Amino acid sequence: MYADRFGTLKGISRVQTGAMTTCPECGAGLTLHDSIEVGEIVDCSTCGTELEVVEENPPVLDLAPELDEDWGE
Amino acid sequence: MKVGLLYSRIRTDEKLLLEELRSRGHEVKKIDVRDQQFGLSGSSVDAAELDIVVDRCVATSRSMYVTEFFDSYGVPIVNPPDVASTCSDKVKTSLALEEAGIPTPDTRVAFTREAALDAIKDFGYPVVLKPVVGSWGRLMARIEDDHAAEAILEHKETLGHYEHKIFYIQEFVDKPGRDLRVLSLDGDPVAGMIRSADHWITNAHRGAETRVLDINEEIEDLVRRASDAVGGGLLGVDLMETDDGYTIHEINHTVEYKALADVVDVDIVGEVVDWLEVKATASDNGAAKMAL
Numbered sequence: 575m576y577a578d579r580f581g582t583l584k585g586i587s588r589v590q591t592g593a594m595t596t597c598p599e600c601g602a603g604l605t606l607h608d609s610i611e612v613g614e615i616v617d618c619s620t621c622g623t624e625l626e627v628v629e630e631n632p633p634v635l636d637l638a639p640e641l642d643e644d645w646g647e
Numbered sequence: 648m649k650v651g652l653l654y655s656r657i658r659t660d661e662k663l664l665l666e667e668l669r670s671r672g673h674e675v676k677k678i679d680v681r682d683q684q685f686g687l688s689g690s691s692v693d694a695a696e697l698d699i700v701v702d703r704c705v706a707t708s709r710s711m712y713v714t715e716f717f718d719s720y721g722v723p724i725v726n727p728p729d730v731a732s733t734c735s736d737k738v739k740t741s742l743a744l745e746e747a748g749i750p751t752p753d754t755r756v757a758f759t760r761e762a763a764l765d766a767i768k769d770f771g772y773p774v775v776l777k778p779v780v781g782s783w784g785r786l787m788a789r790i791e792d793d794h795a796a797e798a799i800l801e802h803k804e805t806l807g808h809y810e811h812k813i814f815y816i817q818e819f820v821d822k823p824g825r826d827l828r829v830l831s832l833d834g835d836p837v838a839g840m841i842r843s844a845d846h847w848i849t850n851a852h853r854g855a856e857t858r859v860l861d862i863n864e865e866i867e868d869l870v871r872r873a874s875d876a877v878g879g880g881l882l883g884v885d886l887m888e889t890d891d892g893y894t895i896h897e898i899n900h901t902v903e904y905k906a907l908a909d910v911v912d913v914d915i916v917g918e919v920v921d922w923l924e925v926k927a928t929a930s931d932n933g934a935a936k937m938a939l
């Protein structure tokens with residue numbers, strides 16, 4: 575592992591592969607894919623709730639905000 | 648370069664962008680706008696350390712203001728606030744297109760139910776009613792008769808906030824079951840797709856079928872002019888086909904490109920980052936010159 579001149583860490587994956595956590599809504603165990611990113615939304619495979627990744631390592635999930643009327647592209 | 652990415656939700660689009668930036672060795676500062684405060688001469692984000700800021704806010708209202716702030720702090724922002732202001736508002740977009748002589752669906756705006764109903768009857772049915780700020784095909788109405796028109800106007804006036812009392816009424820374009828999306832960088836078309844659906848609303852976000860669009864000269868010319876008309880930048884230009892050529896109904900300033908990237912061979916995100924690199928360098932040079 576080294577940091578290049580931009581300070582980017584090379585040689586490590588940003589998050590452990592298949593990190594485990596639990597759904598804050600239903601408590602079921604959840605395996606996350608290996609490149610989760612803070613701000614990303616994942617669905618709980620047990621209860622279907624949309625969850626927001628609020629911390630990466632170790633992963634922490636929170637309920638995702640509801641869609642707002644001004645959302646879009 | 649050091650890139651600030653403004654967001655409140657990381658979609659696949661942002662992930663692709665982050666991946667490309669990081670793989671090229673650029674430093675990325677993810678800025679969750681929900682955690683920030685923006686002051687008149689500075690914010691909780693150290694703007695001075697950023698070479699360029701990319702606005703990927705999914706909330707249009709936030710996008711409009713964060714772009715104003717970073718522009719005011721003197722950091723190059725994609726897209727700039729004037730572009731966000733025009734593109735986020737369908738009235739301003741329609742006017743900008745019309746002023747530039749670009750074909751766009753005939754549109755009228757009215758402020759009361761009565762005036763709106765008159766405009767609707769003038770257009771005849773079907774007619775389209777859209778929110779002035781909105782996306783992903785939401786809250787749009789295709790109105791087929793007086794009864795529906797009266798009901799929708801009453802609902803909007805009674806249940807909606809003030810923005811829904813700005814009635815944006817548009818001719819219905821009898822398009823061939825599809826519309827077109829072109830992604831452009833300061834007017835240069837990068838790639839395009841055809842979005843087809845049985846429904847009259849053909850947004851990819853609503854599950855329209857997508858395939859590659861062959862960008863002909865006419866489309867290229869219109870996209871360039873449309874981009875110029877709203878101030879350029881990284882844009883998603885939406886076109887419909889009519890019997891006498893194309894008409895542009897919308898330009899998106901925080902354009903999603905995942906669906907497009909899935910259907911075209913062009914390395915969309917690579918092109919976007921190439922373009923960002925040039926923008927950031929240009930601004931560096933500008934700053935260096937000013938310092939002399």
Ligand SMILES: Nc1ncnc2c1ncn2[C@@H]1O[C@H](COP(=O)(O)OP(=O)(O)O)[C@@H](O)[C@H]1O
Nearest residue numbers: 775781782783784785818819820826848849897
């Ligand atoms: N005037 C119109 N006539 C027919 N179809 C339209 C018209 N305006 C929009 N549409 C359809 O609805 C979709 C969404 O409209 P658009 O103006 O782009 O709003 P949004 O910002 O929600 O994407 C378009 O992609 C097109 O398929």
Ligand SMILES: [Mg+2]
Nearest residue numbers: 783850885897
């Ligand atoms: Mg659109």
Ligand SMILES: [Zn+2]
Nearest residue numbers: 597600618621
């Ligand atoms: Zn759950």
